[in-house]
Amino acid sequence: MLATEELSVTYGNILALGGVSLRIEEREIVSVIGPNGAGKSSLLNAIAGVVPVASGSIEFEGQTIAGTAPEELVRLGISLVPEGRHIFGGLTVAENIRIGAVARRDRNAIDGDVERVLAMFPVLRERLRQPAGKLSGGEQQMLAIGRALLARPRLLLIDEPSLGLAPLVVSEVYRAIADLRAEGVTILIVEQSATRALEAADRTYVLASGSIVMAGDAAELRAEEGFEDAYFGYKARDP
Ligand SMILES: Nc1ncnc2c1ncn2[C@@H]1O[C@H](COP(=O)(O)OP(=O)(O)OP(=O)(O)O)[C@@H](O)[C@H]1O
Numbered sequence: 001m002l003a004t005e006e007l008s009v010t011y012g013n014i015l016a017l018g019g020v021s022l023r024i025e026e027r028e029i030v031s032v033i034g035p036n037g038a039g040k041s042s043l044l045n046a047i048a049g050v051v052p053v054a055s056g057s058i059e060f061e062g063q064t065i066a067g068t069a070p071e072e073l074v075r076l077g078i079s080l081v082p083e084g085r086h087i088f089g090g091l092t093v094a095e096n097i098r099i100g101a102v103a104r105r106d107r108n109a110i111d112g113d114v115e116r117v118l119a120m121f122p123v124l125r126e127r128l129r130q131p132a133g134k135l136s137g138g139e140q141q142m143l144a145i146g147r148a149l150l151a152r153p154r155l156l157l158i159d160e161p162s163l164g165l166a167p168l169v170v171s172e173v174y175r176a177i178a179d180l181r182a183e184g185v186t187i188l189i190v191e192q193s194a195t196r197a198l199e200a201a202d203r204t205y206v207l208a209s210g211s212i213v214m215a216g217d218a219a220e221l222r223a224e225e226g227f228e229d230a231y232f233g234y235k236a237r238d239p
């Protein structure tokens with residue numbers, strides 16, 4: 001469904017991503033783990049068209065998409081849940097959810113999709129009329145995912161879904177991610193915290209200093225020499 005070839009991202013003379021090649025099949029959950037500054041957000045943002053590609057290519061369903069505007073990528077079926085969630089704190093929960101539908105033309109199907117999001121995250125239903133800024137971190141993460149779903153993505157990119165959340169809330173977010181895959185959505189997750197991202201995914205790439213250093217499923221990675229060091233290195237940063 002998605003393939004990057006030698007994808008690089010730079011900020012001025014900083015090389016954030018140095019030639020990353022990865023692929024995601026339809027209906028897969030793939031995760032990318034790596035420490036602070038590894039280039040995880042740069043990777044997702046480049047796929048979503050939010051930061052420019054310095055070199056290399058990105059193909060989505062056989063079509064070259066590097067250089068395509070973010071709104072157009074949303075129309076093609078790629079939605080990003082950004083790091084830090086980017087909730088509009090002064091708007092209500094309901095308004096925030098509907099912002100995800102701005103690029104859609106089928107206005108009459110939107111109410112049904114809002115209903116699906118509320119069924120997936122019932123806690124949001126109780127808060128519909130409240131300012132989103134008053135939500136807890138976990139509720140804001142659910143809102144950010146719900147908003148992205150209003151674009152009816154076929155590929156959902158999620159940046160650090162578990163950051164700053166209590167373990168129980170992380171479980172709830174990952175349950176929703178599993179439900180989405182069951183509904184046919186393909187998902188790419190990036191996380192600093194390796195444990196969940198490894199368990200939840202079919203396959204995982206390990207990113208360090210802008211390059212992929214290992215790849216495989218959870219069992220394969222655990223068997224790799226050096227992985228446990230890196231793995232527990234990441235784990236030590238878990239809250
Ligand atoms: N807008 C920017 N301008 C300059 N440098 C940047 C910018 N964004 C990221 N970088 C640098 O690019 C590198 C990769 O950053 P990126 O945010 O992609 O890493 P990350 O893996 O998402 O890190 P984190 O786990 O902290 O979110 C880092 O060295 C970072 O300092």
Ligand SMILES: [Mg+2]
Pocket residue numbers: 040041042083159
């Ligand atoms: Mg990041």
